[in-house]
Amino acid sequence: MAKSMGCARRTFVGCLGCSGILVLLVLFLGLGVAINQPEVPEFTSIDEHMAVEEIHEKAGAVPPGGDQPSKPIRLFIGTSMAEVDIFPGAEPGRVNVEGRYDKANFKLKREIEERDNYIEYRIDLVPKTRPWFYNTDFNDENRLKIVLPRETPLALTVRGNTGTSRIRLGGLALEDADIAHTAGRLDVHMSRPNPVEMEFLRIKSTMGEANIYDAQNFRFARARLKGTMGGMRISNSGDFMRDADIDLKMTMGQSRLELPENVRLEATTRAVMGESRAPRRRKEGKTRVIRLSGKVTMGEQKVFYRTRSPKKEGKNQNLSRLRKLVENISQDENVGEVLDEVLALVSDAEAMGLSRQQLDKLGKRLMEDEHLEEALRLFRINAERFPEYAGVHDSLGEALARSGRIEEAVEALKRSLELDADNDYTRALLKKLKARIPEQ
Numbered sequence: 262m263a264k265s266m267g268c269a270r271r272t273f274v275g276c277l278g279c280s281g282i283l284v285l286l287v288l289f290l291g292l293g294v295a296i297n298q299p300e301v302p303e304f305t306s307i308d309e310h311m312a313v314e315e316i317h318e319k320a321g322a323v324p325p326g327g328d329q330p331s332k333p334i335r336l337f338i339g340t341s342m343a344e345v346d347i348f349p350g351a352e353p354g355r356v357n358v359e360g361r362y363d364k365a366n367f368k369l370k371r372e373i374e375e376r377d378n379y380i381e382y383r384i385d386l387v388p389k390t391r392p393w394f395y396n397t398d399f400n401d402e403n404r405l406k407i408v409l410p411r412e413t414p415l416a417l418t419v420r421g422n423t424g425t426s427r428i429r430l431g432g433l434a435l436e437d438a439d440i441a442h443t444a445g446r447l448d449v450h451m452s453r454p455n456p457v458e459m460e461f462l463r464i465k466s467t468m469g470e471a472n473i474y475d476a477q478n479f480r481f482a483r484a485r486l487k488g489t490m491g492g493m494r495i496s497n498s499g500d501f502m503r504d505a506d507i508d509l510k511m512t513m514g515q516s517r518l519e520l521p522e523n524v525r526l527e528a529t530t531r532a533v534m535g536e537s538r539a540p541r542r543r544k545e546g547k548t549r550v551i552r553l554s555g556k557v558t559m560g561e562q563k564v565f566y567r568t569r570s571p572k573k574e575g576k577n578q579n580l581s582r583l584r585k586l587v588e589n590i591s592q593d594e595n596v597g598e599v600l601d602e603v604l605a606l607v608s609d610a611e612a613m614g615l616s617r618q619q620l621d622k623l624g625k626r627l628m629e630d631e632h633l634e635e636a637l638r639l640f641r642i643n644a645e646r647f648p649e650y651a652g653v654h655d656s657l658g659e660a661l662a663r664s665g666r667i668e669e670a671v672e673a674l675k676r677s678l679e680l681d682a683d684n685d686y687t688r689a690l691l692k693k694l695k696a697r698i699p700e701q
Contacts, residue, residue, distance in 0.1 A: 309359075500524075534558065
């Protein structure tokens with residue numbers, strides 16, 4: 262009896278102790294959230310431009326007017342709770358930072374420092390206080406556009422923490438790329454071949470969805486692709502230009518690796534709890550070798566060859582031709598003739614089976630290269646074909662605004678908000694444009 266009472270007493274004391282620890286933990290976390298409550302958001306616009314020569318001068322690597330050989334630039338881009346869009350620009354030799362951010366709760370740091378073998382240029386958007394457990398009251402309406410020079414060799418590091426990162430690197434001269442995203446959506450596009458061979462590509466997604474498009478265009482020798490929780494899809498729309506080693510790991514979720522037909526796959530894959538599938542080795546007609554080490558701890562990993570049905574082959578050829586024209590339009594000497602062919606193909610968009618997303622992407626590519634009239638043609642076609650989608654009117658309004666047609670832009674953005682009233686970014690842009698219209 263005494264022994265039973267002793268066990269009961271110890272059990273009671275143990276439970277009481279655990280309960281006390283739990284209460285203290287809850288109080289501690291609650292106090293942390295209370296202390297780190299955000300300020301009232303105060304947005305400010307940013308539009309900064311810095312030449313590559315200026316970066317070297319600020320780092321002290323090249324004195325003004327000096328002629329010493331320059332060091333390579335490693336660009337570090339860090340964002341927290343933001344939508345960030347990284348893409349190459351038409352303006353040569355310049356790094357541009359555009360957009361808006363909440364200066365009451367965030368700091369936008371820009372630092373330039375000379376290292377032993379390179380110059381580091383850091384662009385870092387960080388919260389002023391720690392948003393414990395991603396407090397939903399903490400502002401996440403920061404939007405940045407970072408425009409990179411096409412012809413300057415760069416090493417790129419990107420760190421995204423909560424939000425959406427759209428990284429379009431097609432045409433950049435990338436010697437190295439290290440991209441990591443903590444929570445949210447990550448889209449990495451490499452629509453044009455890298456003009457230099459890359460030694461190592463690293464992409465990591467901790468929680469959320471990651472999509473890597475046209476991975477073959479990085480021209481990497483080695484790639485380490487890792488997902489912790491969520492999904493990761495790697496597509497290769499063209500042929501690999503060199504042999505490569507790929508290390509593909511997924512802890513919990515699904516990963517997909519699509520391979521082109523010119524690849525001979527040498528794969529070692531395994532699943533701890535789930536399924537891992539890879540095609541059998543093919544040797545005939547293969548010009549490149551991909552050595553794959555794949556692993557999934559819990560979930561599914563699928564490796565497959567890209568295939569096309571004969572029925573869609575004609576449309577795919579036209580679409581492939583259209584994409585190549587648009588992607589290389591800024592590098593073509595006969596721009597006028599190329600634009601005529603682009604518009605001729607797009608005029609038959611329905612027959613080609615072009616989706617609204619594809620038309621929107623092509624239009625934005627033209628807009629990036631300052632072909633506004635042609636971009637407007639595409640956006641108008643899209644708005645006529647898909648009038649019920651807010652995004653098509655949004656893109657049309659932005660292109661109209663950039664071309665100086667403010668009143669037309671206002672009407673397009675109004676239509677967008679009628680279809681999607683929750684788009685705060687469009688509402689803010691509309692307000693800004695309305696202020697530019699003189700009162701009658």
